[in-house]
């Protein structure tokens with residue numbers, strides 16, 4: 410057994426208190442062995458003047474879309490996808506997806522994110538990048554059936570299940586999977602009826618975009634005379650372990666449906682604001698007992714993958730939505746981005762406690778914008794930025810030490826991404 414000691418700093422405990430403590434991780438099992446006064450480890454990570462926090466979990470993204478950052482901005486979802494994003498995604502090659510994924514993974518490691526959920530295509534390239542980067546991920550193939558004939562639609566869903574079964578347990582168990590129909594309006598209800606029983610038989614959870622814009626809610630209400638989440642239940646979705654992305658436009662009954670059925674929601678505040686999709690009723694969801702996590706969505710609608718930006722946005726917009734400055738307070742926001750996101754993703758992470766995954770980040774507190782230290786949870790939500798992250802650890806392995814990413818060559822990743830992004834744009838626009 411090789412151990413890693415994380416010594417000399419303060420630790421954020423699951424009850425959001427901060428104490429002077431060390432952490433010992435088992436690098437074989439990837440678990441936290443002890444917190445407090447710990448025996449010496451085989452290797453050491455110095456965290457003097459630092460705060461050890463659970464690694465942030467980005468519970469909904471499309472990591473390879475880092476390649477499309479800044480490619481198309483300032484449009485609403487429907488036009489953005491159809492006029493810009495889907496046409497360029499059509500010309501992406503697996504090596505582009507790998508390059509975009511590696512770029513996104515470097516950004517995640519640098520900003521203290523240790524786990525994420527991802528919906529995209531060319532999932533093999535993404536899994537390979539995750540394996541080498543050292544993060545934890547739940548991945549899936551985003552199935553779209555709209556505009557396809559019956560045979561092609563069925564093949565889309567088959568691909569979703571095949572990918573989920575192929576990659577579950579990859580990267581030494583750090584990769585898990587889900588079946589990921591793209592959304593309630595881009596996948597046909599009859600196709601879901603025929604296919605979801607097979608997904609359930611296989612024991613695979615389901616992740617889907619839902620209630621993101623009013624433009625998605627209206628056609629379901631018009632055509633089926635019911636709200637989207639009631640429609641989702643009718644088509645076999647929203648079981649325990651399932652989770653929806655966005656949930657921006659959920660009414661009270663839909664919030665109850667999520668709470669009663671134990672399905673999770675991933676709040677994506679920056680994407681919701683940038684695409685002007687709306688403001689999710691997050692405090693009402695939390696009050697109703699819904700498991701809520703936080704996600705950045707893709708870097709093309711955000712435009713970064715920093716979970717520190719995201720949880721600050723969640724706190725800010727949560728107050729606006731509730732008309733109440735005490736809504737989505739700092740512990741709630743930070744809890745959503747760690748334990749909440751981990752619960753949604755099905756990771757045993759998000760808390761620094763014995764037996765949990767040793768997925769951690771260390772924030773440097775020795776800086777003017779984090780002074781004085783009245784309340785460190787307040788700082789984590791309202792003042793810390795990605796650049797304050799000094800070390801990142803996942804599964805007991807150090808992925809970044811003293812701001813140097815150890816698992817991927819950050820300069821080479823940037824160079825390849827720049828070159829591949831340019832070539833993809835040329836192909837898309839020729």
Ligand SMILES: CSC[C@H]1O[C@@H](n2cnc3c(O)ncnc32)[C@H](O)[C@@H]1O
Pocket residue numbers: 471486490494495498528529530550551552553591592618621680706707710
């Ligand atoms: C078919 S793989 C996933 C698919 O989702 C697209 N996407 C990116 N952001 C969003 C969003 O906010 N709502 C819906 N779909 C989104 C992405 O471009 C891929 O095509």
Ligand SMILES: [Zn+2]
Pocket residue numbers: 469470471618654706707
């Ligand atoms: Zn999305």
